[in-house]
Amino acid sequence: MKLFLTFGLILFSLYNHAQPIIINQLKQNEPGWGTVILQSQADIETIIDKHISVNQKAKGIPGYRIQVYFGSGNDAKNQANKIRTELRNAFPSFEAYLTYEEPFFKVKIGDFRNKVEAYKLFKIIQQSYPSAFIVEDIVSYENLP
Numbered sequence: 001m002k003l004f005l006t007f008g009l010i011l012f013s014l015y016n017h018a019q020p021i022i023i024n025q026l027k028q029n030e031p032g033w034g035t036v037i038l039q040s041q042a043d044i045e046t047i048i049d050k051h052i053s054v055n056q057k058a059k060g061i062p063g064y065r066i067q068v069y070f071g072s073g074n075d076a077k078n079q080a081n082k083i084r085t086e087l088r089n090a091f092p093s094f095e096a097y098l099t100y101e102e103p104f105f106k107v108k109i110g111d112f113r114n115k116v117e118a119y120k121l122f123k124i125i126q127q128s129y130p131s132a133f134i135v136e137d138i139v140s141y142e143n144l145p
Contacts, residue, residue, distance in 0.1 A: 064112045064135065091121070112144075
């Protein structure tokens with residue numbers, strides 16, 4: 001049972017702390033908890049550090065949003081802002097996003113972990129915006145349902 005608990009704590013530490021702390025914790029011997037021997041290639045600490053660094057820079061996690069508008073041209077920005085405002089008023093519990101990816105302005109709504117969650121809102125939005133569709137995107141942690 002202690003081994004299982006120790007393993008769980010180590011995994012929790014791996015997930016929540018920076019790399020040097022993880023390696024140092026694994027190398028420490030605590031009375032009554034046994035010994036962990038790390039057998040790995042010399043550059044494993046560098047690889048773990050890079051992995052943690054990349055994940056910390058990410059602005060969110062892979063997920064889904066509903067794209068309601070995309071357009072280019074002289075009036076595209078104004079149209080995108082208008083639709084974003086309409087979505088915010090109609091669905092105040094979901095965040096609406098306006099982005100520019102040359103040459104398109106895009107308006108998306110929601111932060112969903114999977115397509116099933118996104119599909120519920122999609123069916124409602126589709127009544128007013130028939131050209132809307134579900135897209136993969138990086139979604140915000142804070143706005144997940």
